[in-house]
Amino acid sequence: MNEASMAYAMDAPDQSFESLVLEYFNQVLSYLHRIVGDIAEAHRLTETTFAEMARYYRKGKTPNHPRALLFLLATARAREFLKKGNKRGLVDRLFKHEAEPVVEFGEEDIRGLANDTSQRALSTLEFNDKAVLLLHDYCGLSYDEVARAAGIGRSAVGRDLERARQSFKQAYDYIKF
Numbered sequence: 001m002n003e004a005s006m007a008y009a010m011d012a013p014d015q016s017f018e019s020l021v022l023e024y025f026n027q028v029l030s031y032l033h034r035i036v037g038d039i040a041e042a043h044r045l046t047e048t049t050f051a052e053m054a055r056y057y058r059k060g061k062t063p064n065h066p067r068a069l070l071f072l073l074a075t076a077r078a079r080e081f082l083k084k085g086n087k088r089g090l091v092d093r094l095f096k097h098e099a100e101p102v103v104e105f106g107e108e109d110i111r112g113l114a115n116d117t118s119q120r121a122l123s124t125l126e127f128n129d130k131a132v133l134l135l136h137d138y139c140g141l142s143y144d145e146v147a148r149a150a151g152i153g154r155s156a157v158g159r160d161l162e163r164a165r166q167s168f169k170q171a172y173d174y175i176k177f
Helices: 001-010 015-037 039-058 067-083 090-095 107-115 115-122 127-138 143-150 155-174
Strands: none
Touching: 001 155, 015 039, 015 067, 015 127, 039 067, 039 090, 067 127, 115 127, 115 155, 127 143, 143 155
């Protein structure tokens, strides 16, 4: 059983795709922005995440816990981007047109992130530590949701979260002074 099927099998109230987009688009964008550090890439990854999430709904299946699945998809897209970059396969390059983003970001939208002490401290963390810290403390997911979204065991969330908080605090204090 993979992480997606675990998040899909959880019990929670049904939620329509439209309400999911309205409620979580900005939060997912912000989460991905904090992980990858580039607003344009974060926006592209957010759109990709929601497009992938829409496939679940188009099949007529409503995920039991859509928020955990949504952040699982976002985390997987961020991990894939950081590992491989924005590479497209041969078939995609030959037959698919590059999707135009719905929103374009200017230089003034991006400028503040480079000087943000929190973002600079986050950039020193390992990917898994950064994801666990952001999912729990920034996005407000429960331990169970963090475990599913990050693809780790429930018992590891507390340990990983504590380690991530310590590393973040050390980096933040160092950068601050």
